[in-house]
Amino acid sequence: MKRYITLFITLIAGIPAIAQQMDHMQPDTTKKAPPHDHAKMMAEMKRDTMQHSMRMNSQFSLDLPMNRDGSGTSWVPDETPMYMYMVHGKKWMHMFHGSFFARYNKQDLFNQGTRGNSQFDAPNWLMYMAQRKVGSNGLFAINTMFSLDPFTVGAGGYPLLYQTGESYKGRKLVDYQHPHDLFAELSVAYTQRVAENTDISLSVGMPGEPALGPPVFMHRLSAMNNPDAPLSHHYADATHITFGTATLGFRYKNVKLEGSVFTGREPDEYRYDFDKPKFDSYSVRLSVNPSKEWALQVSNGWLKSPEEAEPTDNVNRFTASAIHTKMLGENSYVATTLVYGQNRHHGKTQPAVLLEHSLQLNKTAIYGRYEYVQKDAGELDLETLFPADPNFSINALTLGTNRILTTIKQTNLTAGIQATYNASPKALRPLYGTAPIGFQVYLRITPSIMKMGGSKKHMDHDMNMMNM
Numbered sequence: 001m002k003r004y005i006t007l008f009i010t011l012i013a014g015i016p017a018i019a020q021q022m023d024h025m026q027p028d029t030t031k032k033a034p035p036h037d038h039a040k041m042m043a044e045m046k047r048d049t050m051q052h053s054m055r056m057n058s059q060f061s062l063d064l065p066m067n068r069d070g071s072g073t074s075w076v077p078d079e080t081p082m083y084m085y086m087v088h089g090k091k092w093m094h095m096f097h098g099s100f101f102a103r104y105n106k107q108d109l110f111n112q113g114t115r116g117n118s119q120f121d122a123p124n125w126l127m128y129m130a131q132r133k134v135g136s137n138g139l140f141a142i143n144t145m146f147s148l149d150p151f152t153v154g155a156g157g158y159p160l161l162y163q164t165g166e167s168y169k170g171r172k173l174v175d176y177q178h179p180h181d182l183f184a185e186l187s188v189a190y191t192q193r194v195a196e197n198t199d200i201s202l203s204v205g206m207p208g209e210p211a212l213g214p215p216v217f218m219h220r221l222s223a224m225n226n227p228d229a230p231l232s233h234h235y236a237d238a239t240h241i242t243f244g245t246a247t248l249g250f251r252y253k254n255v256k257l258e259g260s261v262f263t264g265r266e267p268d269e270y271r272y273d274f275d276k277p278k279f280d281s282y283s284v285r286l287s288v289n290p291s292k293e294w295a296l297q298v299s300n301g302w303l304k305s306p307e308e309a310e311p312t313d314n315v316n317r318f319t320a321s322a323i324h325t326k327m328l329g330e331n332s333y334v335a336t337t338l339v340y341g342q343n344r345h346h347g348k349t350q351p352a353v354l355l356e357h358s359l360q361l362n363k364t365a366i367y368g369r370y371e372y373v374q375k376d377a378g379e380l381d382l383e384t385l386f387p388a389d390p391n392f393s394i395n396a397l398t399l400g401t402n403r404i405l406t407t408i409k410q411t412n413l414t415a416g417i418q419a420t421y422n423a424s425p426k427a428l429r430p431l432y433g434t435a436p437i438g439f440q441v442y443l444r445i446t447p448s449i450m451k452m453g454g455s456k457k458h459m460d461h462d463m464n465m466m467n468m
Contacts (some may be wrong), residue, residue: 112433
């Protein structure tokens with residue numbers, strides 16, 4: 001485990017040593033300004049510096065802030081702070097983002113049932129993004145995401161009671177969360193501003209994320225402290241690793257309509273390769289940001305054969321979500337996400353509701369997650385015990401807290417603890433127990449909140465350069 005932590009610190013903390021400060025435009029010092037123009041030039045310099053430091057544009061629009069970018073082409077509130085490193089070049093802007101948990105995870109802490117398990121592991125992911133302008137109205141972006149889960153978690157995933165989705169060694173993964181692929185995203189996008197406040201964009205990925213559902217859980221501010229995937233992951237945001245996707249989007253002001261064609265089959269158990277693209281599934285999503293603190297979306301997807309264990313089962317997936325973020329100070333905020341997801345397949349409609357909340361008070365975070373999910377006997381791999389394949393209503397409540405222990409080179413080391421209360425359906429209590437408790441303790445490594453510049457120190461530096 002120690003070597004994984006050392007490796008990730010090297011990757012995360014070592015990359016952006018030069019990104020401690022934002023690049024600032026340097027004035028031409030070979031010419032002295034006329035005395036009567038000096039005050040005017042100082043004011044213009046201050047204005048330009050503020051705009052350069054505080055108005056970094058989205059990867060998908062020259063008119064929107066970067067803070068709005070979620071996973072894939074989704075939106076989060078403009079108020080969302082960014083945990084990343086940034087490096088400005090002459091033409092390109094480079095961004096690095098990531099998260100690494102080193103933890104002990106024990107499901108069913110008091111051994112109420114027979115389905116829980118425990119494990120030392122290290123869920124993680126690392127992103128590299130880059131963008132540049134093309135002409136005066138074009139924007140080109142590159143997005144990559146990698147995960148060492150296959151090495152640090154294992155091919156069979158990590159224990160998580162009542163979790164379902166994907167397969168391993170010919171069986172459905174049940175009570176385990178599957179690991180993410182080594183190559184979780186390799187996508188490019190081009191956006192053209194066609195009129196004032198109006199964009200058309202095209203994004204393609206192998207893998208990538210179609211326009212379906214809210215931003216994936218690890219990129220939601222309300223969920224970033226929780227090492228676990230939601231139990232509703234495969235009801236809302238599981239298509240974030242799709243081997244073959246293309247998304248066309250149209251934006252007018254704070255409204256965006258998108259359509260995607262993509263591969264419906266989820267990644268197979270071989271986590272190091274590239275699955276075959278099929279482009280046999282479709283989705284449409286409407287996103288609206290009514291204010292800087294809110295991001296809303298509604299979407300529907302038609303997925304062909306998403307599960308390898310059930311190749312003839314197609315899924316109609318509907319999702320709706322609301323995300324709210326409000327800054328309380330430079331390093332404090334409150335973030336909340338409400339998601340409704342619904343799968344319609346083999347003659348059943350199975351709903352899921354998720355509510356996430358995170359309160360960050362400088363170095364201390366308090367967070368929670370509530371979920372209600374309906375899963376049938378087939379999903380839980382219990383057809384032999386329940387031939388009629390009934391639906392089971394599952395409730396889970398997670399509460400946790402963590403604290404930043406130290407920050408080194410814009411990198412946070414955080415220690416945390418959390419517990420999950422699972423309310424078992426009566427019919428499943430002989431297997432799971434009445435209320436099995438999941439428990440975790442962890443260390444987490446992430447970039448710190450990126451400071452947006454515009455401080456008095458930066459302004460004084462630029463003014464001094466003007467006076468040279």
